[in-house]
Amino acid sequence: MPLDAKIPGGPLAEKWDRHLFELKLINPANKRKYDIIVVGTGLAGGSAAATLAELGYNVKTFCIQDSPRRAHSIAAQGGINAAKNYPNDGDSIWRLFYDTVKGGDFRSREANVYRLAQVSNHIIDHCVAQGIPFARDYGGLLANRSFGGAQVSRTFYARGQTGQQLLLGAYSALSRQIADGKVQMFARREMLDLVVINGQARGIVVRNLINGQIERHDAHAVVLCTGGYGNVFFLSTNAMASNVTAAFRVYKKGAWFANPCFTQIHPTCIPVHGTYQSKLTLMSESLRNDGRVWVPKNPGDKRSPSQIPEAERDYFLEEKYPSFGNLVPRDVASRNAKEQCDMGKGVGKTRLAVYLDFADAIKRDTKAVIENKYGNLFQMYEKITAEDPYETPMRIYPAVHYTMGGLWVDYNLMSTIDGLFVMGEANFSDHGANRLGASALMQGLADGYFIIPYTIGGYLAGAELPDVSTDHAAFKETENEVQSRTDKLLAINGKRTVDDIHKELGLIMWEYCGMARNNEGLEKARNLIQQLRGEFWENVTVPGSGKDFNQSLERAGRAADFLEFAELMIMDALARQESCGGHFNEAYQTEAHEARRDDENFCYAAAWEFSGGDKEPQVHKEPLVFENVDLSQRSYK
């Protein structure tokens, strides 16, 4: 099957409007004849479910947590981009588009990114109409701040809780539709497989996490909004339940997985401090608006930060990138922090940290101003580290944060399985090899509020969808597969816990498939992962039963999928013999240690097709065509 992204013709700026006109419509009275399953209630899923229901579709929505309001999106701190140009600093749709394509190191699709920039402004309008309490200035108009990879202020925010407020907005819209009976909400359910009938996605099989029942749900289309797979590294800034399971199971059912090795390591997180640690905490990128990153000039300098005089400090980002300074994109900031630590200039007990210092900002703006902007982040830092960042610089280090890779989708957000749409962090579409700050929230809401409502109609209107019910043999078969997998996990009865093995996987991935990669390490990792997977299926222990509330079993299923998926990441990293964005192969770097792309050979999205059993997956290439921007070496100097 050739990869057809179905990008509409015509000039870039007119593609989406033209496509909207060309898409088939379903008349309002007929929409109620269609059932749509939305898996996930984060920004992407919550906004999609609410909007589809407003249009008249029957929606069934699923999430792992006890309430749709708790999806991982809730934790997003810093903000959401839009090309409003309210500050009058020269922003435009074109500039947001350009910054995002460049930030992604020219590995994303022009047409998708342009559309994202186009709808970004509608998102802000809609969110304000919903009552999102965005920050405002004295005149009562909306305020903005800056994020990495941009020289304009285009980020809208609600203190350090932007994700929370946007998600609660989507949740409130969803709640209204639940009350109206247009959405049926299934919380505490985990999707464990997709049901495909005649090549079309027609339903899902889920486990009820309260009583262990395996349930079947049918529909005319399935929309997957299940988030990213950063937890393959065990330690990440993602919520504990974030997983690859739904995405990986649909990959096994025929949806191709694109660019799995594109992961984002965020520069400003609280450093690792102990082996019992369960997750890493982000300190929002917005802090780089006011915080200055530095290390001691002399390797091995163990003095406390206050004793290191100005002249003996190395503000390495400001030095190296004078025009973007501390606001270079994440991949660049992370690699530089690692480089400083590798040179022995790291700080703190583990020497794997750099300082993020607010002393100058406090002097300039007063403590009250800084507190108002970042109070909750400072408080969070203090709770975790018992250090007061108003008094002493924060210590930060890069951590796994976001995954640009995801299921391959076309311009309509449909995967390679008909009727299976994928949105939000779970797809691969808009961020190329590196995502700019404040653009994931934008993408999730763009997909859910403003894209899927139209494109799904186009699919439903054109597809032949025979009646099926959950009695269909395909449902029975899928349910059996799910059940036997669960039984298998419970029967191993070995000697290692799920977390113990998952932690080991995380260390392998961090070491060999993290901030810097090389072929030898990747080959080694592949072996190690295969061995560890063997170990898991022979020696893991999962207590309790499948017919009960069983959190160990939930984690076991997710870890099992991570153990397989990790190998796909490695294969993808090995196949991409270049460096770009977050994928940094040491063999391909410029003299200044920046990622060196190879546009001649690798200017494509790699989409992996599952080949069954233990067979090597096949890679398909979607060439990325740049008609509107010049492919250039990214420079933030």
Added chain:
Amino acid sequence: MTKTINLTLKIWRQSGPDRKGRLDTYPATDISTDMSFLEMLDVINEKLTLAGKDPIAYDHDCREGICGMCGAVVNGRAHGPEKGTTLCQLHMRHFSDGDTVVVEPWRAKAFPIIKDLVVDRSAFDIIIQAGGFISANTGGAQDANAIPAPQAAAEKAMDAAACIGCGACVAACPNAAAMLFTGAKISHLALLPQGRPEAAKRAINMLKTMDRLGFGNCTNERECEAECPKEISIVNIARMNREFLMASFFSEEN
């Protein structure tokens, strides 16, 4: 400074909604004071698992104090002894070597226990469904800056909107009332110009629903405010009452 401590845990174990529960005792040894409370429970669970015993069930997800998933009553206090802190953000440095720590689930008629420390809080979702929204369909909004909102009001709205829906207010209240939760949502929306058109209907419907779900009445104990991990103020309850009264007397929705 990092050190390690030893504790005795007494944890509520209950295998299902209709089963009898009891406090079981577990030693927690060599606990690093840098651990979070949940990481400490992780350590206990790893040991229980390897010993072939059923690990303790507890809800959690973000472990950053924002999703509202975690929560337990620790030594009689919702989310434990630290002010303005969720259980996942509570660190073991706030305990002393030799302490006995009693851990119980939220207790409220409207929050039935599912297992151990896990409770069913879907009643909160039902309260929101009764009116915790602004009825604005996607697509019709005017430019975001067309409706200015006074900065002070927007800040107060944000103070109220910071609620994470964890249920600590209900667990802390002697009457198991949900006034702080409901008041926070009503206030958030009532303070903004966009929220005014539905303010009366919202207050009436949300309060009626809250009563119907079996939450108790407010008798001004102020425990909710004291235990709220986001330090939501009871001013929001007063504002809700005002909205409700205005709605009852003057509104056409009545």
